[in-house]
Amino acid sequence: MSNLEQRPAETLTGSVPSPRQSLRVLAPRDVPLGGTRAMHVRRTLPHRDLRTVGAWCFLDDYGPQEVVGAGAMQVPPHPHTGLQTVTWLLDGQVRHQDSLGNDQLVRPGELNLMTAGRGISHAETSPTGATGDLCGLQLWVALPSERRDVEPDLGHHADLPVLHGEGFEATVLLGSLMGATSPARAFTPIVGAEVELRAAAVVTLELERTYEHAVLALSDDVVVDGTPVERAHLVHLSPGRPGLRLSAGRAAGRLLLLGGEPFDEELLMWWNFVARSHDEIVEAREEWMAAVAGAATRFGQVSAYDGAALPAPAVPTSRLRPRRRTQ
Numbered sequence: 001m002s003n004l005e006q007r008p009a010e011t012l013t014g015s016v017p018s019p020r021q022s023l024r025v026l027a028p029r030d031v032p033l034g035g036t037r038a039m040h041v042r043r044t045l046p047h048r049d050l051r052t053v054g055a056w057c058f059l060d061d062y063g064p065q066e067v068v069g070a071g072a073m074q075v076p077p078h079p080h081t082g083l084q085t086v087t088w089l090l091d092g093q094v095r096h097q098d099s100l101g102n103d104q105l106v107r108p109g110e111l112n113l114m115t116a117g118r119g120i121s122h123a124e125t126s127p128t129g130a131t132g133d134l135c136g137l138q139l140w141v142a143l144p145s146e147r148r149d150v151e152p153d154l155g156h157h158a159d160l161p162v163l164h165g166e167g168f169e170a171t172v173l174l175g176s177l178m179g180a181t182s183p184a185r186a187f188t189p190i191v192g193a194e195v196e197l198r199a200a201a202v203v204t205l206e207l208e209r210t211y212e213h214a215v216l217a218l219s220d221d222v223v224v225d226g227t228p229v230e231r232a233h234l235v236h237l238s239p240g241r242p243g244l245r246l247s248a249g250r251a252a253g254r255l256l257l258l259g260g261e262p263f264d265e266e267l268l269m270w271w272n273f274v275a276r277s278h279d280e281i282v283e284a285r286e287e288w289m290a291a292v293a294g295a296a297t298r299f300g301q302v303s304a305y306d307g308a309a310l311p312a313p314a315v316p317t318s319r320l321r322p323r324r325r326t327q
């Protein structure tokens with residue numbers, strides 16, 4: 001999906017301090033995606049107190065919302081650079097169309113991984129005639145400097161590895177977890193997995209010790225290392241942990257586990273671009289506006305999409321500054 005904010009400056013919410021320094025609970029902020037659609041998302045990355053988790057640099061979750069009229073997803077063609085987008089649905093379906101000519105239906109349990117690299121554009125819509133609820137996650141992964149100009153690519157993975165453990169199941173989206181490795185293409189040491197806990201389960205997941213991690217609660221009653229976490233809140237865990245203790249309440253629990261080697265490069269995120277400098281952002285924006293007007297650019301055209309592309313917001317008058325991992 002797109003960052004549709006028309007004034008995409010960061011206005012971020014604070015975190016709740018935890019008695020244990022190595023574990024922080026971050027509240028989501030509600031972001032209206034604008035336009036005539038009333039769609040809202042809960043954004044936990046980037047956060048005022050947490051720029052990235054490994055190379056994971058953007059995390060929205062949304063729904064469940066009924067797919068009727070204005071409630072359907074209607075994101076017109078828009079560009080990306082310097083990142084991978086991860087679309088992961090919990091319910092419903094999304095149609096992905098991109099400037100490489102891909103037209104892909106995304107269903108729950110299937111990973112849609114778009115590598116923007118030097119530039120791509122795509123549209124995301126509810127399929128014609130879709131009904132029921134839509135609920136899902138949109139994440140971005142920053143590409144490291146030496147690989148951020150790779151050729152754009154779409155990976156679609158309907159057959160991801162699933163770990164079956166005592167009291168839990170985990171689907172590995174990206175990287176490896178406890179010996180199960182996703183076939184999806186990653187550019188940095190990283191992990192992403194959806195974990196389902198059975199009711200009343202108490203589970204220990206083994207972690208890669210050099211990674212930092214985060215857990216997004218996708219249901220109520222998720223407890224992370226003894227700390228209850230509200231739905232849609234994100235728990236950040238510092239590197240150095242050999243494992244993670246998770247438990248569910250009386251009902252089953254669902255969560256997303258993210259992790260990776262701390263990403264130490266400076267990043268500048270503006271609208272749908274991940275860059276390193278103000279000038280790169282201005283250049284990408286100008287090129288996209290030329291593409292909207294019909295020019296041939298690195299972003300291509302989503303020719304199968306029936307409608308106008310999404311213009312970029314105005315660049316702020318002050319110079320945008322890249323952000324370090326910690327401030």
Ligand code: MN
Nearest residue numbers: 001002003085
């Ligand atoms: Mn997008």
